[in-house]
Amino acid sequence: MLGNKVTVFGATGYIGREVVNELANTGYEVRVVVRRPERFREFALYPNTKLFTLESFDDTEALKQSMQDSEIVFNLIADRSTGTEMIDLDDMGNVGKRLKSAMESAHVKRVLSLSFIGANNDCDSHEWLGVLADFDNQMHAVSTANETIFRAGMLIGENDQSTAYYVKQLLRFPFLAVANGGSEVQPLWVKDFAKAMVSSIRNEQLFGQKIEVAGTELMTVKELGEKVAAIMEQDDAVVFPMCKLNARFMAALGILAPVQSIHKSQLTLLANDATTETEFSEVFEMTPSSLDWVIAQYAKPKHQREKYNDYRKNAGRDEN
Structure with missing residues (x-):
């Protein structure tokens, strides 16, 4: 039997916020661990959610x-x-070892840990996927807990660090440069991922498992950029892959870069293919949201008539 209280590490990121939101809305009491609580007061808006200050994992x-x-x-x-x-x-x-030790001392019974597709002990231990694999091993070895490692693919949605950047760039100019354009991905809505994680808390079939989690549509990163342009109705947009050197340079410039479609996280997370044969719907018993529908929520242009329909709907009037 598991209680109703949950502690979350790494909650301030794009994925973490969605997970906390899903936990809170599902009825869990959530403790969000942060180093600088004054910067994350918005978490107080989530029901049954409190901040805990941890200045150092040491x-x-x-x-x-x-x-x-x-x-x-x-x-x-x-x-x-x-x-x-x-x-x-x-x-x-070091953080992984300290987390493992603290979990065992606190007699934690259930651990759900984020990872990414491609994490492998055969990778260079100093590179991203090698470091991640070692971190996964620490979580997998918590002696007091039943653990599940969720190795995610490409997670997208409003305010992500990939498709949202493509939208931002295409709103400026009809030219879209993408980093790691040849990498194959199966994009998944981040809200579906968060829902899958939270729904797995009491799923005994997933105890002790390392699961690859991705969407159902296979494409290259360049093709994803073309899909975003099509949804934005920019038929004349030119989508092209940017070489690694230029991509690093644009990412380093940040908001000063003339190309606003590159973020440094893309250089890490999209450097390799992120695909899987694991069927999302079979593991989590839910169908992932349509990719076109997800992207349209923040990319599709609103024409004047659609805006008027929104006004009528908000006013409680018949849209017709």
């Missing part, structure tokens, strides 16, 4: 207290969009 006692009375822990530290809260790759190994 603070063994505070780390243990962050999981006090929580039999369930979500580890989302692998999310590379957590900004100032992000753990450097060089520190991932």
Whole structure:
């Protein structure tokens, strides 16, 4: 029997916020662990959600207290969009060991940990996928808990660090440069991923498993960029892959870059194919949302008549 209290690490990123939202709306009491609570007061808007300050993972006692009375822990530290809260790759190994030890001391019973497709012990231990594989092994070895490692593919949605950047660029100019354009991906809506993780808490069939989680539509990153352009009704847009050197340069420039479609996380997360033969609907018993529908929510242009329909709907009038 598991309780209703959950501690979440890495909650301030793009993926983490969706997971916390799903946990809170499902009725769990959520404790979000952060280093700088003053920067994340918006979490107070989530029901049954509180912040816990952990200034350093080296603070063994505070780390243990962050999981006090929580039999369930979500580890989302692998999310590379957590900004100032992000753990450097060089520190991932040490943090993983300290997390494992603290989980065992706190007698945590259930661990759900974020990873990414491609994490493998055969990879260079100093590179992203090698570091991630070692981190996964630490979570997989928590002696007091039933654990599940979720190796995600490409997760998309409004405010992501891929398709949302494509939209931003295409709104400026009909030229879209994409990083790692030849990599194959199976995009999945981040909300579907969060729902899948939360629904797995009490699913005993997933205990002890490392699961690859991705959508159903296979395409290259370049083809994904072309799909975004088509949904935006920019038929004349030119979509082309950018070489790695130029992509790194544009990512380093950030908001000063003349090309706004490149983010540094793309250089890491899309450097390799992120595909799987695992069927999402079979594992989680839910059908992932249509890719076109997801992207249209934040990319499809609103014509004047559609705007008027929105106004009528908000006013409680018949749209016709």
